[in-house]
Amino acid sequence: NTEQQALFIIFGGTGDLAQRKLYPSLFNLYKRGYLKNHFAVIGTARRPWTDEHYHEVIKESIADLSDDEEKANDFASHFYYQSHNVNDTNHYVTLRDLADKLDEKYGLCGNRLYYLAMSPRFFGTICEHLKTQEIITKNGYNRVVVEKPFGHDYESAKALDDEIGSVFPERDVFRIDHYLGKEMVQNILAVRFGNSMFNAMWNNRYISNIQITLSEALGVEERAGYYETSGALRDMVQNHILQIVTLLTMNAPVSYSAEDISREKINALKSLKVYNADEVKKNFVRGQYGSDAGLKAYRDEDQVASDSMTETFVAGKLAVENMDFAGVPIYIRTGKRMKEKATRIDVVFKQMPVVVFKDSCLKSDVLTINVDPEPGISIQLNTKKVGQNFDTESIDIGYSLSDEQKAEMPEAYERLILNALRGETMNFARWDELSYSWKFLDSIRKAWDDEDLSVDAFPNYACKTMGPKASDELLEKDGNHWEF
Numbered sequence: 001n002t003e004q005q006a007l008f009i010i011f012g013g014t015g016d017l018a019q020r021k022l023y024p025s026l027f028n029l030y031k032r033g034y035l036k037n038h039f040a041v042i043g044t045a046r047r048p049w050t051d052e053h054y055h056e057v058i059k060e061s062i063a064d065l066s067d068d069e070e071k072a073n074d075f076a077s078h079f080y081y082q083s084h085n086v087n088d089t090n091h092y093v094t095l096r097d098l099a100d101k102l103d104e105k106y107g108l109c110g111n112r113l114y115y116l117a118m119s120p121r122f123f124g125t126i127c128e129h130l131k132t133q134e135i136i137t138k139n140g141y142n143r144v145v146v147e148k149p150f151g152h153d154y155e156s157a158k159a160l161d162d163e164i165g166s167v168f169p170e171r172d173v174f175r176i177d178h179y180l181g182k183e184m185v186q187n188i189l190a191v192r193f194g195n196s197m198f199n200a201m202w203n204n205r206y207i208s209n210i211q212i213t214l215s216e217a218l219g220v221e222e223r224a225g226y227y228e229t230s231g232a233l234r235d236m237v238q239n240h241i242l243q244i245v246t247l248l249t250m251n252a253p254v255s256y257s258a259e260d261i262s263r264e265k266i267n268a269l270k271s272l273k274v275y276n277a278d279e280v281k282k283n284f285v286r287g288q289y290g291s292d293a294g295l296k297a298y299r300d301e302d303q304v305a306s307d308s309m310t311e312t313f314v315a316g317k318l319a320v321e322n323m324d325f326a327g328v329p330i331y332i333r334t335g336k337r338m339k340e341k342a343t344r345i346d347v348v349f350k351q352m353p354v355v356v357f358k359d360s361c362l363k364s365d366v367l368t369i370n371v372d373p374e375p376g377i378s379i380q381l382n383t384k385k386v387g388q389n390f391d392t393e394s395i396d397i398g399y400s401l402s403d404e405q406k407a408e409m410p411e412a413y414e415r416l417i418l419n420a421l422r423g424e425t426m427n428f429a430r431w432d433e434l435s436y437s438w439k440f441l442d443s444i445r446k447a448w449d450d451e452d453l454s455v456d457a458f459p460n461y462a463c464k465t466m467g468p469k470a471s472d473e474l475l476e477k478d479g480n481h482w483e484f
């Protein structure tokens, strides 16, 4: 494992994301030898913390991952805290001095990774100051990692991208979509382009429909303030679900390179049919959870309006209008307070054109990619039922990761941070991809905003269910059903 040399500057170093995801991921990279002696981290935020306090916070956030105190101490000693208000120019001067000092102390060759783990409204001002206060180095690489949400519609995403783009070229902008860092999401391309069996069948001659489910068991928790302005469509569909749709429907890339893959992903997104208002009504379902099983209704959550029309559930039928996928419905579904937490893809193949076995009821073949919580792949096939008679039955052939493999499997953030250190852009969303996905989303959002939906339309699904009835009916209209 080649050691990476870099200075991390984490804006929002006291925040939830930094403590729950970033510090543990950096520690795993350190344990695996990707980070050794030549790295340092500056955490910045408003609070006036000392380095000593910061080290305690770091050690606490990695406590579950370490039983070696010396290692934890050594890791934490690479962390420096800088109290900082993003709007105060003087603070960037102090930040630059500290960055230059650490660069020399740890031999970091001018390599810098700026992680913006705070509200996007600060991205512009941070990037501008990185440039004007010459924190950006001339001798090493300078890469910026940004979190979702990347805008709330096409216009705002474009404005945000312009602000970042005025300082960082596209190749140095790493837009996190952590689903792209998941083992089984990355496996989609391996299954599709590593097996002639699937490669041959991956089109509208053999595939009946594709189903993507990202269900959450939790409600909005303490993120209600943000969620009220976002909703499930912006929070989950624009990024994670559309990225998965593109991996499932893109044409074969010429090579496994960021350039070639992104080109095909963009073509897949360009082929997505953008719906008019009538089509949105026909093809999309929105929902909001009510109270049930002792759980609060969405409208009763803190920071949520009592007549909120924010959707906590979306189901939709997408149409990809290219040669291979025209006519194949892509059903998507995501929501909060659903039956269980799961991320799963079902590719349902067409029934046999003729059934030669009398009285047999053949099921569709289904390829299932389980992303979470139990990563694995399974195939549902028809076989002969054991016995004297010739009956058929549907069986499952399954592969799930062993405990050793799961222990070896990097967490999404760990993988993505290493990608950014290595300058590998493949698992990040490019601006062109975002621009198409926002335009697709905006048409749905506009149709919903223009529709005068009555306040009584919500809540329309109970907690611990798979969403409103209309979500099942969306498939039933086509003679299909949710496999999961």
Ligand code: NAD
Pocket: 011, 012, 013, 014, 015, 016, 017, 018, 044, 045, 046, 047, 084, 085, 086, 087, 116, 117, 118, 119, 120, 147, 148, 149
């Ligand atoms: P948070 O509120 O816990 O942390 C925000 C951080 O920004 C804090 O460190 C705070 O001190 C700092 N900050 C705020 N205003 C500042 C200012 N004027 N000057 C300097 N520092 C300031 O938020 P979070 O949950 O860590 O999320 C950070 C970003 O990551 C958000 O954009 C969020 O949408 C995104 N995100 C978070 C998660 C998650 O799991 N928490 C997941 C995906 C995306």
